[in-house]
Amino acid sequence: MDAAARHLDAYLLVAEVGVPQDLPLPDGYGHREIKDYGVHDHDELAPGVWTWLQAWYTTQCDGEWEHEYGIQIETVDNPGWSVRIDLGDTALSGMPYERQELHRSEHEWVMTWVEKDQFRAACGPVNLGEALHQFRRWAETTTREPGHRLDQM
Known part of the structure; x- marks a missing residue:
């Protein structure tokens, strides 16, 4: 290329x-x-995934959480991205998440799962936004108790 x-x-x-x-x-x-691959719920009034992720991170920071937990986004050599989002001491800790895998081509793929109280993602070089969107969709639709949604930040 x-x-x-x-x-x-x-x-x-x-x-x-x-x-x-x-x-x-x-x-x-x-x-x-x-291209819209059907995984992006478009809402003109909703912030983009990066703005949303920054807001989610900021709401977790309480003077202690950010010293033990965080978000890591790294490149990998196949090529692609690796994402780890710590869930410890958040409303998402211990919540169920069904592993997701989508393979479109050699360089266009996304896998997301929860392991050891971390949201994990691995994806192709052009799928980082899509992987983060999967985290956002899960966080916004996961409920802790009736009437309490996590997207009310």
Whole structure:
């Protein structure tokens, strides 16, 4: 893949996670529409996944939680991403999560699961936003007790 194609692919990933599409593209490239694979619940009033994740993290920080727990996002060499979100001492701790796996192609895949009180994700190089969206959907639809939703931050 040449440098211009890598730049375009990076731009498309950035566009998918909510950065404005008025960023400059390399000469010869136009804006392409991001495919919706049916996993993104679009809501014009909802914040993007990065803004939402920052808000979720901030609500966990109480002077103690952030010293023991956190969020880790790393690249992996196959290529792709690895995500670990600590659930300890949050409303999601101990809540059930059904493992999700989606394989579209060699470089477009997402796996999410909960292990050792961590939300875990592994995904292809263009699927990080989708993996984080899976965490968001789970957090927003998981309930602790009747009438108490976790998305009321």
